[in-house]
Amino acid sequence: MKRIYTDNAATTKVSEEVLNAMLPYLTEAYGNPNSLHSAGREVRQAIDKAREQVAAAIGCDAGEIYFTAGGSESDNWAIKGIARRYGKKGKHIISSKIEHHAVLHSLAALEKDGFEVTYLDVDENGFVSVEDLEKAIRPDTILITIMFANNEIGSVQPIEEIAKVAKAHNIFFHTDAVQAVGHLPINVKEMNIDMLSMSGHKFNAPKGVGALYVKRGIILPNLIDGGSQEKGRRAGTENTASIIGMGVAIENAVKVMETESKRLAALREKLLNGLLEKIPYCRRNTPKENTLPGVANLSIRFVEGEAMLLMLDMRGICASSGSACTSGSLDPSHVMLAIGLDHGTAHGSIRFSLDKYNTEEEIDYILEVFPTIVERLREMSPIWTEENRAKIQ
């Protein structure tokens, strides 16, 4: 059976160009980039190039890019780093209710250390309000951390406006841009972003590599003490091949971004509109505008997410859900609850996330298969009753 992979917000395939760029650095070019000899120097040059590729993709200087092990590490470093270094100035941080757990749990750790965090609400489409943000600012606010684009529903925040507010109040602004980098145009200088987290495996680079952009002038405490790598702030011999792969991956993603995002958005709309038409009692969770090109999220009422995922998987389709059963807890995804879904609707949420390898034929296949799965599960569902259906207009 052919596999249809529509879980690209979870991770993407390493592209062939990326793999080919990496291979020499796993074989003959194995020098330590910190060595003085030619074997080391050739690797150092390749890492320098990757740093420039990453910097060019988001509009900063190479010296402002720090390679890390991924998005979670970057988020942790930025948030806890600012708190540690500037905590004497104030102990208040502003974030949102729909952040990734790497941000939410970093903030929770800081709350235990005496920091106070305001989590901004989002509207039914998953957008924070800049007005709410301004109201939340206090004299002791030191950091605003709000994600660029949401991983579950796709909503893209008004980042430039948020950054403007932060700048006007002299507050640091960090954004978790893990879902946005390589998929949306970003220029950290023009957008006034102070720190930005990214993860390679969301744009066809390997897992285990990411980066943190830190605007020149902001000094974060060292994440790992040791050698002089990453200016001594994040010591340890570089994850050479992956860093080089990430450089190529980001350059390729930016190159095709304009055409690819149009194509993906068209596929996303075809999928969402097709499913909403074929399956009664659904709710579109992905906003119609200001959203990631490839993320399509909807809730299927009266059925539960994990059951849908398992049945899709049996038909070769890989997707994801915000149901509690997929998280190992009793609560459905915090994002689904934050956009105002009741528990039942949140448990029935399902996400298809597309990337450059997805085709229109695959969308057609999902449109053919998924409605029959829903029908089957609804027949099995004790809450699929006329009485309950009548409650939903």
Next chain:
Amino acid sequence: MIYNEKVMDHFANPRNVGEIENADGVGEVGNVKCGDIMKIFLKIENGIIVDAKFKTFGCGAAVATSSMATELIKGKPFEEALQLTNKAVVEALGGLPPVKIHCSVLAEEAIKAAISDYLVKQGLDPELFGIKPGACDHDCESCSHV
């Protein structure tokens, strides 16, 4: 989260899905909030469970445990079905991931609720058969089984 083959078989090809018209006992447990609802229908003749069917809203484990639990009680005297434990359902399925054990508890509770309903309809006191009242109060958050 990995289910074994037997669990997947009972999820993909669930036994006894459906409703029984004029069932002698019906039990419903769980709630939408925690993501699992099980409804079990029993046909009981001369104290023997001659048919059992279920409808379940929930994850793979919820469907599989409903399927297995109904299989285990069919053809048995209801007193024997009352002895069915969630552990026995899990064992019959060859094991469940730890976070899914509560699904098997729901299956046990659903059967008890259905038999309790049967007993009440017969004018009997479920407590005399060892069924505690309100075993499942649909409040999963305060549930000791979770």
